Amino acid sequence: MRSTRARLGLQQLQTEHIAVILRHWLSLPLCGLTVERSTMATAPLATSDKSSLKEDLTCAICCDLFNEPVMLACMHHFCKPCISRYWRGTQGPVTCPQCRKEFSSRQFQTNYLVAAMVEKIRASTSDIYFKNLEKQLKETLESHRLRREDYINSIQRDKDKMDAIKRVGSDLQARVQGDFQALRQILHSEETRMLEQIKREQDEEVKKVQHHLEATKLAVRELEENMKTLQQASGAPENVVLTELPQLSTHVQVDIAPEFDVNAFSSRYIAPLQYITWRKMFRSLKPGPSPLTFDADTAHPSIYISRDKTVALESETMIPYMSVNRRFLQCVNVLAAQGFHSGRHYWEVEVGCKPKWDIGVAFEAVDRHSRIKLSPETGFWTLRLRNGSEYSAGTQPWTRLQLSSSPQRVGVFLDCEERRVSFYNADDMSLLYTFANGPRGKVFPFFSPCISGSRHKAQPIKLLHHPPAALSG
The missing domain is CATH 1.20.5 (Single alpha-helices involved in coiled-coils or other helix-helix interfaces)
Known part of the structure; x- marks a missing residue:
């Protein structure tokens, strides 16, 4: 019973001793386990702690790190070869080299935890580690x-x-x-x-x-x-007789x-002066609304152009036409007669409730005899409507636009110097889309009334002119 209690006490002391060493070891930045936490400010402390631990793990016989560390009953550690040599030739009881405590038997216990700690110390102080x-x-x-x-x-x-x-x-x-x-x-x-x-x-x-x-x-x-x-x-005296009237002034x-x-x-000035002045201002606006007209020689044979060349309407039958190279033959398109290569220009197109259309600008040299996709790569900068509510900018692929309302009139702004083509809802002048990398060179306003199909009645697109008539004065 006594021997069992003594053995338990010895194991408890061993455990506490090892726990102290383990807590000390775990607090150190060894082998990259805590290297990332170390800084220049804490480096001296880590070095000092590591030196202290190295001393704790040094054999008192060979004064070097433990080699196969073993623990005696008195809790002191030594290298297994060192303690074996120390006890060699000793008759009778053996003693601890440190505390001189005697032991009746030559027993010791291999301490694997200390051995692992020694290997950590060796690794942390090796050239490879550094x-x-x-x-x-x-x-x-x-x-x-x-x-x-x-x-x-x-x-x-x-x-x-x-x-x-x-x-x-x-x-x-x-x-x-x-x-x-x-x-x-x-x-x-x-x-x-x-x-x-x-x-x-x-x-x-x-x-x-x-x-x-x-x-x-x-x-x-x-x-x-x-x-x-x-x-x-x-009032002359009575004796004076007047023979004639006195001389009078002429x-x-x-x-x-x-x-x-x-x-x-006053009626010339007590008039709607603001409106009259507003009308006159159009002649001086830069850019003012451009009075465009359709170029009938470019219109697809399915497009009817009004006599004043301001209305384009799809036709159910092909309209006889003169064979000219400028005419669109595959796509239902038409250009304006006016082209621009410099300055800033603005025009408006009434689209009403048409379910589909294309509006924008195009190079003069675009292919007019083939079916091509409308995109800047092919020489078109356009805005399109499909199915009555699907608005898109003419990029490849198409850029879908989410509009709060459907414009009845579309304004197109061309800035040749800045190379910008912008589209506006002309009803409230809200911006719909802008091509920031617009055309370089001469372009013409471009229109496509499209083919609405038999389900829809054909509706025209109209070029709007402001003001409708010139004023005198």
């Missing part, structure tokens, strides 16, 4: 350097992006200010012209009345002088007073 650690440090440093370089490049890109945004914003502000300044100049010029005209007509009318007033006043003075002469003659003839029609004068 080379691996040095490699890890270099790789980590290179990774940080590359990441830092990426962040620096990202910072520079962000700065460049902000500069570009500010530059574009500044250019747009200047353009908007210029456009509105031009509008203000138009309004100011029209206001000045109208005020000067009112002042000129007012002065002319006042001058007429003033002339009549002066003539009337002169006639009154002359009449008053004649009346005075006559009164003097009539009678001044006064024309009839000029008529001034207030209604006629």
Whole structure:
């Protein structure tokens, strides 16, 4: 019973001793287990702890790391070969080289945990370990350097992006200010012209009345002088006999007073001046709505063109046509007669409730005798409608558009310098789509009324002209 209790106590002491060493060992950055946690600030502490642990794992006989570590009953550890040599030749009881405790038998216990710890220490202090650690440090440093370089490049890109945004914003502000300044100049010029005209007509009318007033006043003075002469003659003494009338001043003839029609004068200015001015502004807008017409010589034989060349309508029968190279023969297309290669231009097309159509611009040299896909690669920049509600931009593949409402009129804006083609809902001028990389060179407005099919009544597309008539003045 006593021996069993003693053996249990010895095992408990061994376990506690090993636990202390294990806690100490686990706190160290060994063999890459905690290398990633180590920093320059904690390196001295780790080295000190590792040295302390190395001392704990050093044999007191050979003063080197344990080789096949064994533990005596007194809890001291030694190399198995060292303790075997130490006890060799000893008669009777043997003693611990450290504490001198005697043992009746030469028994010891192999400590595999300490052996594993020794191997960890050997590995952590070997050249291979240091080379691996040095490699890890270099790789980590290179990774940080590359990441830092990426962040620096990202910072520079962000700065460049902000500069570009500010530059574009500044250019747009200047353009908007210029456009509105031009509008203000138009309004100011029209206001000045109208005020000067009112002042000129007012002065002319006042001058007429003033002339009549002066003539009337002169006639009154002359009449008053004649009346005075006559009164003097009539008051002559009785013995004076008048043989004739006294000499009188020549009678001044006064024309009839000029008529001034207030209604006629004011009606020219008490009018819808804002609307009249708005109509006149169209002649000065840049770009103003272009008065396009369809080029009948380019129209597919299934397209009917109105006499004024502003309406295109699909026809159920083929229309006789002259054979010209400019005519579309495979696709139901037509071009405008007007082409553009510079400046900014805008036009509007009334599409109404048509279930399908194509609108945009096209190069003059597009293939007109084959079936081709409408895309910038083939020389077309277009907006399309299919099935009454499916809107798409003419890219390849098609770019579907989600519109809040179906436009009855479509506006097309062409900026030749900026190479942009933009489409607008002309009912509220909301932007539908923009081709940022537009055509370079001369292009023509492009239209396709498409074939609606027998289920739908043919509906035209119309070129809108604003204002509908020129104004005088």
